[in-house]
Amino acid sequence: MTLSPRRFAKPGRLIPAGTGETVIRVLLLSCAGLAVITIFFILAFLLRDGYPIFLETGTTDFLFGTEWNPTGYPVAQFGIIPLIAGTLCVTLGAMAIAVPLGISCAICIARLAPPAVRAVVKPAIELLAGIPSVVYGFFGLIVLTDWIRATFGVPSGESWLAGSIILGIMALPTIISVSEDAISCVPREFAEGSLALGATHWQTIARVIVPGALPGISAAVILGMGRAIGETMAVLMVTGNAAIIPSPLWNVLSPVRTLTGTLGIEMGEVAAGTMHYHALFGVAVVLLAITLVVNLAATTIIGRLREQYAPGKMLGRAVPGILRVPRLSPGVREWAQKVLLVAILSLIGLPFAGIAGYCGCAFLFSLAALSWRRVTPRTTQKIAFFLISAATAAVLLILAVILSDILVKGLPALSIEFLTEPPRDLGRSGGIFPAIVGTLYLVAGAIGLALPLGIGAAIYLSEYRTEGRLTKIVRTGTELLNGTPSIVFGLFGFAFLVLFLKFGVSLIAGQITLGLMILPTVIRTTEEALKGVPVSLREGSLALGATQWQTVSRVVIPPAVPGIVTGAILSIGRAAGETAPILFTAVVFSQRFLPDSPFSPVMALPYHLYILATNIPGAGANRYGTAVVLLLLVILFYAVAIGIRTHYQKNTHW
Amino acid sequence: MSHDTIIATEGLNLWYGDTRALADVSIQVPDRKVTALIGPSGCGKSTLIRCFNRMNDILPGCRIEGKVIFHGENIYDNGADPVSLRRRIGMVFQKPNPFPKSIYENVAYGPRIHGIRDRRILDSIVEESLRRAALWDEVRDRLSRSATSLSGGQQQRLCIARTLAVEPEVILMDEPCSALDPIATAKVEGLIDELKKQYCVIIVTHNMQQAARVSDYTGFMYLGRLIEFGGTTQIFESPRDELTENYITGRFG
Numbered sequence: 001m002t003l004s005p006r007r008f009a010k011p012g013r014l015i016p017a018g019t020g021e022t023v024i025r026v027l028l029l030s031c032a033g034l035a036v037i038t039i040f041f042i043l044a045f046l047l048r049d050g051y052p053i054f055l056e057t058g059t060t061d062f063l064f065g066t067e068w069n070p071t072g073y074p075v076a077q078f079g080i081i082p083l084i085a086g087t088l089c090v091t092l093g094a095m096a097i098a099v100p101l102g103i104s105c106a107i108c109i110a111r112l113a114p115p116a117v118r119a120v121v122k123p124a125i126e127l128l129a130g131i132p133s134v135v136y137g138f139f140g141l142i143v144l145t146d147w148i149r150a151t152f153g154v155p156s157g158e159s160w161l162a163g164s165i166i167l168g169i170m171a172l173p174t175i176i177s178v179s180e181d182a183i184s185c186v187p188r189e190f191a192e193g194s195l196a197l198g199a200t201h202w203q204t205i206a207r208v209i210v211p212g213a214l215p216g217i218s219a220a221v222i223l224g225m226g227r228a229i230g231e232t233m234a235v236l237m238v239t240g241n242a243a244i245i246p247s248p249l250w251n252v253l254s255p256v257r258t259l260t261g262t263l264g265i266e267m268g269e270v271a272a273g274t275m276h277y278h279a280l281f282g283v284a285v286v287l288l289a290i291t292l293v294v295n296l297a298a299t300t301i302i303g304r305l306r307e308q309y310a311p312g313k314m315l316g317r318a319v320p321g322i323l324r325v326p327r328l329s330p331g332v333r334e335w336a337q338k339v340l341l342v343a344i345l346s347l348i349g350l351p352f353a354g355i356a357g358y359c360g361c362a363f364l365f366s367l368a369a370l371s372w373r374r375v376t377p378r379t380t381q382k383i384a385f386f387l388i389s390a391a392t393a394a395v396l397l398i399l400a401v402i403l404s405d406i407l408v409k410g411l412p413a414l415s416i417e418f419l420t421e422p423p424r425d426l427g428r429s430g431g432i433f434p435a436i437v438g439t440l441y442l443v444a445g446a447i448g449l450a451l452p453l454g455i456g457a458a459i460y461l462s463e464y465r466t467e468g469r470l471t472k473i474v475r476t477g478t479e480l481l482n483g484t485p486s487i488v489f490g491l492f493g494f495a496f497l498v499l500f501l502k503f504g505v506s507l508i509a510g511q512i513t514l515g516l517m518i519l520p521t522v523i524r525t526t527e528e529a530l531k532g533v534p535v536s537l538r539e540g541s542l543a544l545g546a547t548q549w550q551t552v553s554r555v556v557i558p559p560a561v562p563g564i565v566t567g568a569i570l571s572i573g574r575a576a577g578e579t580a581p582i583l584f585t586a587v588v589f590s591q592r593f594l595p596d597s598p599f600s601p602v603m604a605l606p607y608h609l610y611i612l613a614t615n616i617p618g619a620g621a622n623r624y625g626t627a628v629v630l631l632l633l634v635i636l637f638y639a640v641a642i643g644i645r646t647h648y649q650k651n652t653h654w
Numbered sequence: 655m656s657h658d659t660i661i662a663t664e665g666l667n668l669w670y671g672d673t674r675a676l677a678d679v680s681i682q683v684p685d686r687k688v689t690a691l692i693g694p695s696g697c698g699k700s701t702l703i704r705c706f707n708r709m710n711d712i713l714p715g716c717r718i719e720g721k722v723i724f725h726g727e728n729i730y731d732n733g734a735d736p737v738s739l740r741r742r743i744g745m746v747f748q749k750p751n752p753f754p755k756s757i758y759e760n761v762a763y764g765p766r767i768h769g770i771r772d773r774r775i776l777d778s779i780v781e782e783s784l785r786r787a788a789l790w791d792e793v794r795d796r797l798s799r800s801a802t803s804l805s806g807g808q809q810q811r812l813c814i815a816r817t818l819a820v821e822p823e824v825i826l827m828d829e830p831c832s833a834l835d836p837i838a839t840a841k842v843e844g845l846i847d848e849l850k851k852q853y854c855v856i857i858v859t860h861n862m863q864q865a866a867r868v869s870d871y872t873g874f875m876y877l878g879r880l881i882e883f884g885g886t887t888q889i890f891e892s893p894r895d896e897l898t899e900n901y902i903t904g905r906f907g
Contacts, residue, residue: 536751540813543707544764544820545741554767559754 031456039477050281086256093164102175104391110183129173130638132577137237158240171224182216202381230485232260295483410628438602445511454522493585508598510586518571525567529560562648573637579606660685666720690869744822750809752801764820787815807838
C-alpha cells in the first residue's frame with residue numbers, strides 16, 4: 001500500500017481556529033439572552049400593572065371578595081371568588097368528561113387497536129388538537145347550547161355544563177396523546193412478564209401497564225387541566241358569563257364566568273390606569289399563578305418519569321413519592337372505593353339522567369360490584385375492552401360531529417366572491433378577503449420574529465450548553481411561558497405595545513404578541529429535535545477535528561430539520577387560530593381595505609368568526625363560511641406537520 | 655523504550671463530578687506501534703483514551719488535572735485548541751456512528767470541513783481512504799447509498815475510513831470490535847495491523863486475546879490507575895505486578 005502525501009497544512013502548534021466560531025457563538029448567545037429578557041419582561045410588566053389592585057383593594061378583599069362588579073356605583077367591587085369558582089367548576093366538569101374518555105382512548109390506541117386503526121386514530125386525535133378554540137366556541141354556541149336549552153328546558157343553554165363539555169373536548173387531545181406516550185413507553189418486558197404468568201391481556205393492562213404509566217398519565221391529566229384553565233375564547237362563548245357563584249353549587253345549568261372570560265370581555269372596554277384596569281391585570285396574575293402551579297406539577301412528574309425509565313436504571317420504584325397512595329387497611333379501602341363510586345355516579349348520573357337514571361345506574365353498578373368476584377377474568381376482559389372501545393368510538397364520534405357540522409354547513413357558503421371580496425353589511429354578506437390576508441400577515445410576522453430567535457436560542461441551549469445558570473434560567477422561563485394562557489399575552493401586548501409604546505391597535509402589535517406566544521413552543525420543539533440526534537454523531541464529527549459550529553450545522557441540524565419544521569408549522573397553525581392575543585392588540589371587525597402600514601389595524605379570521613357568532617344576528621351562512629376557511633387553513637398546517645413527522649419517523653434509522 | 659514517544663501523560667487525574675475516574679496516570683505511547691489498554695469494566699481505560707483527543711471536554715461535570723503532552727505541547731494548556739488537536743488525533747468509537755448521509759459524504763465530511771472543495775481531490779481521498787479501510791471493493795458501486803444501510807462491520811470500517819480521510823497522526827480506538835461479529839472483527843484486526851505502518855494506534859479492548867493478537871505494547875489499568883505498562887509479550891508472559899497476573903490468568907475481572 002502506497003502512502004499518499006499529506007494534503008493538509010500541519011500547524012505546528014494547537015492554535016484556535018479563528019474568529020468565525022466566536023461570532024456565531026455570540027450570535028446564538030444573544031438569541032438565548034434576548035429570549036430570556038423577553039420572557040422575564042412579560043412577567044415583570046404584568047406584575048407592574050397588576051400590583052396596584054392588591055394595594056388599593058387589599059389582597060384579602062381582592063382574592064376572597066365574593067362580589068365582582070367593577071363598574072358598580074357608587075362603589076365598584078373587585079372580589080374574584082366568583083371568577084375563581086367559575087374557572088374551578090368549568091375545569092372540574094371538563095375533567096370529569098375528559099379523563100375517563102381520554103385514558104380509555106389512550107389505552108385503546110396504545111395497546112388494543114390494530115396498527116391500521118392506530119394509524120388513523122392517532123393523527124385524527126392530533127387534528128382535534130389543531131381546531132382553533134374559536135371554532136370550538138362557535139360550535140358550542142350554535143349547536144351545543146341550543147341542544148342543552150332544548151333538552152333541559154331552560155331559557156338559555158349558555159352554562160357551566162356547556163363550558164365543561166366544550167373544554168372537556170378541547171382537553172381530550174392533550175390527555176390522550178400524553179397518556180398514550182406514557183403507556184407506549186412502559187417496557188415490553190413488563191407486559192411479557194405478566195403474560196408469561198398466565199395473566200389475561202386486560203389484567204396485564206390494568207395491573208402492570210397502567211400503574212407503570214401512572215406518572216405520565218397524571219401528567220397528562222394535569223396538562224389537560226392547564227389547557228382547560230387557560231382557555232379563553234371557547235369558554236367565553238358558551239358559559240353565559242354571569243359573575244355569580246352557581247346556586248346551588250351543583251347547578252350545572254347555571255351560567256358562570258371564568259378568569260379568562262373576564263379578561264376577554266372587559267379588557268377591550270376598560271380605560272387604562274383605572275382601578276378596573278389594574279384589577280384585570282390582577283386577575284391575569286392570579287391566572288398566571290394557577291397555571292404555573294399546574295404546569296410545574298406536570299413537568300416535575302414528567303421529569304421523574306424520564307429519570308425512572310432512563311436506560312440502565314432499575315425500575316424498583318414503580319411510582320414516584322408524590323403519587324404513592326398511602327397503604328390503607330382492606331376495610332378502609334373498600335369504604336373508600338364505595339364513596340368514590342357514589343361520587344362518580346352522582347357526577348355522571350345527576351345532570352344527564354336525573355334521579356331515575358341515577359338510581360338505575362347505581363343499581364346496575366352495585367349489581368356489577370356484587371357479582372364482580374364471581375366473574376371470570378375472561379369476562380372481565382370482555383367488558384373492559386367493550387367499555388374502552390366504546391369510549392374511543394365516542395371520542396371519534398365527537399370529532400366527526402364537530403367537523404361534519406362545520407363542513408356540511410360551511411362548504412356551500414364558499415365561493416370565489418366570498419374569498420376575494422371585503423365584507424358588506426357588517427359581515428352578513430360580502431366576503432372575508434381582508435380577514436384572510438390579515439391572518440396571513442399576522443402569522444408571517446409572528447413566525448418571522450419567533451423562528452430565528454427561538455431556533456437560535458434552542459441551538460445555544462442544546463449545543464453550547466455548559467448546564468450553567470443561563471441554561472437553567474432560559475429553561476425555567478420557557479416553561480413558565482409555555483403554559484401561560486394566550487389571553488395573558490394579549491394583555492401584555494395591549495399594555496406594553498399598544499399603550500406604552502404607543503403602537504396603537506396595529507398589525508405590528510399583533511405580530512409581536514403572537515410571536516412571543518409561540519416563542520416557547522419553537523424553542524422547546526427545536527431543542528427536542530436537536531436532543532433527538534444521538535450524541536455519538538456529535539462525537540464522530542468532533543473527533544474528526546470539526547469545530548463546534550461545523551458539527552452543529554453539518555451533522556446535528558440536518559437530521560433535526562424535520563422536527564424543527566414540524567414545530568414551526570404547528571406554531572404557525574396555532575398562531576393562525578388564536579384569537580385572545582390579538583383581541584385587543586391588532587384586530588378590527590370590519591375593514592374595506594387592506595392595511596397599508598404595520599401600524600394600521602387588520603382583520604383576522606378568528607376574530608371575524610367570533611364577532612359574527614356573538615354580535616351579528618343573521619350572519620348564518622357567512623359564519624359557517626368563515627369557520628370553514630379558518631378550520632381548513634389550520635388543519636392544512638397541522639396535516640402538513642403530521643405528514644412530515646410520520647414520513648421522517650419511517651425513514652430515520654441511526 | 656526504543657521508539658519515539660508521540661503522546662504522553664504526566665500525573666493525569668480526572669473526576670466525573672465527585673467520582674475519580676483516573677488517578678495519577680503517566681504513560682508514554684510510542685509512535686507507529688499499536689498500544690492496547692486492557693482492564694476490567696470501569697477501570698478508566700475509555701476515559702484515558704478520551705483524554706488524548708479531549709473528548710471528555712464535552713461531558714458535563716468533568717474535571718481534569720495533570721498534563722497530556724503531544725509533540726512537546728500540553729494539550730490542556732489554556733491556549734491549546736481541541737479542534738485542531740482532534741484533526742491530528744482521530745478516533746473510532748465503540749458503536750459504529752456513521753452520519754445519516756451517503757457513504758461518500760461520510761468519508762468526504764472530514765476533508766470538506768478542513769477546506770477541501772475540489773471534487774477530484776475529494777474523490778481520490780474517498781477512494782484511497784475506503785481502500786485503506788478494506789471497504790472499497792464492497793461499496794464502490796453504491797457510494798451514494800445511505801451509510802446506515804451498511805452492516806455493522808462495514809459501518810465500523812467506514813468510520814475508520816472517515817478517520818483516515820483527515821490523515822491524523824494518532825488513531826484512538828475505543829473497543830472498536832465489541833459490537834461486531836467474529837468475521838468483521840478479524841477484518842478490523844487485520845486493518846489495525848496495516849495501519850500501524852503509518853500511524854500510532856491506541857486501542858481499548860476488554861478482549862485479552864485481541865490485545866495479545868494486535869498490539870505491540872499493553873497497559874493494564876485497574877480502578878483508574880495504570881498498574882503496568884510494557885511490551886505486549888512481556889505483559890502477557892511475565893507480568894511484574896500481581897494484579898496484572900491475576901487479571902490475565904482470569905482470576906478476576
